[in-house]
Amino acid sequence: MGKKITVSVIKADVGGYVGHSAMHPDLIEEANNRLEGAQHQEKIIDYHVTACGDDLELIMTHRNGTDNRDIHQMSWEIFESCSDTAHRLGLYGAGQDLLSDAFSGNIRGMGPGVAEMEFEERESEPILIFLADKTSAGAWNLPLYKMFADPFNTAGLAISPSMHAGFRFEVHDVKNHKRIIFDAPEELYDLLVFIGAAGQYLIKSIYTKDNEIGAVSSTERLALIAGKYVGKDDPALVVRCQGKFPAVGEALEPFTMPQIVEGWMRGSHYGPLMPVPVQQATPSRFDGPPRVIALGFQLAGGHLVGPRDMFDDPGFDRAREKTNELSDLLRRHGPFEPHRLPMEAMEYTTLPDVMKKLEGRWEPLD
Ligand code: 13P
Ligand code: 13P
Ligand code: MG
Ligand code: MG
Numbered sequence: 001m002g003k004k005i006t007v008s009v010i011k012a013d014v015g016g017y018v019g020h021s022a023m024h025p026d027l028i029e030e031a032n033n034r035l036e037g038a039q040h041q042e043k044i045i046d047y048h049v050t051a052c053g054d055d056l057e058l059i060m061t062h063r064n065g066t067d068n069r070d071i072h073q074m075s076w077e078i079f080e081s082c083s084d085t086a087h088r089l090g091l092y093g094a095g096q097d098l099l100s101d102a103f104s105g106n107i108r109g110m111g112p113g114v115a116e117m118e119f120e121e122r123e124s125e126p127i128l129i130f131l132a133d134k135t136s137a138g139a140w141n142l143p144l145y146k147m148f149a150d151p152f153n154t155a156g157l158a159i160s161p162s163m164h165a166g167f168r169f170e171v172h173d174v175k176n177h178k179r180i181i182f183d184a185p186e187e188l189y190d191l192l193v194f195i196g197a198a199g200q201y202l203i204k205s206i207y208t209k210d211n212e213i214g215a216v217s218s219t220e221r222l223a224l225i226a227g228k229y230v231g232k233d234d235p236a237l238v239v240r241c242q243g244k245f246p247a248v249g250e251a252l253e254p255f256t257m258p259q260i261v262e263g264w265m266r267g268s269h270y271g272p273l274m275p276v277p278v279q280q281a282t283p284s285r286f287d288g289p290p291r292v293i294a295l296g297f298q299l300a301g302g303h304l305v306g307p308r309d310m311f312d313d314p315g316f317d318r319a320r321e322k323t324n325e326l327s328d329l330l331r332r333h334g335p336f337e338p339h340r341l342p343m344e345a346m347e348y349t350t351l352p353d354v355m356k357k358l359e360g361r362w363e364p365l366d
Contacts, residue, residue: 015086138198
């Protein structure tokens with residue numbers, strides 16, 4: 001047993017209630033029961049089960065490190081049994097994100113999203129866990145950039161000696177399975193060239209300059225794994241706060257801007273990301289607008305003290321209002337871009353079937 005703590009957030013959509021709008025309480029109960037058992041058997045230190053929209057999220061702490069077979073297998077089995085419950089209840093899209101038939105060592109690449117980090121717990125260790133629904137994994141790029149690289153968002157970058165050196169960004173090219181590391185602020189413009197294209201280049205993790213992990217996200221892109229549209233990624237993000245990392249308020253601040261993200265109805269539209277309390281993470285209008293929740297915990301010997309529901313604060317009312325205004329504007333575009341995704345991204349939706357049907361009807365112009 002090492003001294004280090006691992007925080008694992010593993011999530012999947014195993015069935016929606018009703019449609020893709022929310023989570024049935026029986027699935028939460030099932031996952032809670034299984035994780036309570038695992039805690040009794042000392043497989044994990046602590047856990048918290050939650051849902052953002054129709055996505056079931058297992059938040060776990062343990063000492064096994066990242067990519068641990070036992071933790072991944074247990075998570076897979078929990079999703080399978082929750083998926084059985086979902087089938088029994090006739091929930092929508094039961095087993096939606098479980099793309100493989102059998103577990104083979106690591107849950108990555110099997111459909112669920114994974115955000116895990118291992119670190120030595122500080123005397124006080126505040127962490128934030130962000131979870132989103134009706135959007136894609138790239139949705140964290142802009143907020144992460146603001147948190148860890150923009151002094152207009154994060155005052156500490158300029159005025160705190162412990163953050164002044166900046167951070168190191170690990171960026172994944174999820175289409176070509178490559179990675180690159182950028183140092184900020186030195187390489188800010190190089191970094192932005194790539195992370196501005198959030199469908200392909202995703203911030204996987206962020207480190208201090210002396211290589212202490214500060215943030216990790218799930219970068220699994222369902223459509224790229226499945227080769228077709230089966231649902232949106234609905235990603236997770238873990239951020240350590242205070243001290244050499246952004247303060248809690250600095251990590252929450254980016255969500256006051258209703259960022260336009262990919263997702264919403266049928267995963268095929270751009271829409272604004274609305275920060276909401278957990279209770280309101282139930283996207284209904286046009287299956288949206290996309291939602292983000294933030295759970296705050298203090299770690300104590302690996303125990304999860306919390307959560308605090310961080311967006312349950314009138315400070316985010318204006319962001320929610322703006323999201324509704326933008327939603328009205330975008331919705332009025334109906335099936336027109338830029339509300340609907342560009343053709344390239346529509347390749348992974350149901351559109352190709354319609355295109356195929358009309359293939360023979362196209363005639364040369366001359
Ligand atoms: P720390 O430097 O202790 O993280 O606190 C900064 C602060 O006061 C945040 O508002
Ligand atoms: P989810 O990815 O949340 O299942 O949403 C799918 C969808 O098609 C919503 O309209
Ligand atoms: Mg769903
Ligand atoms: Mg979802």
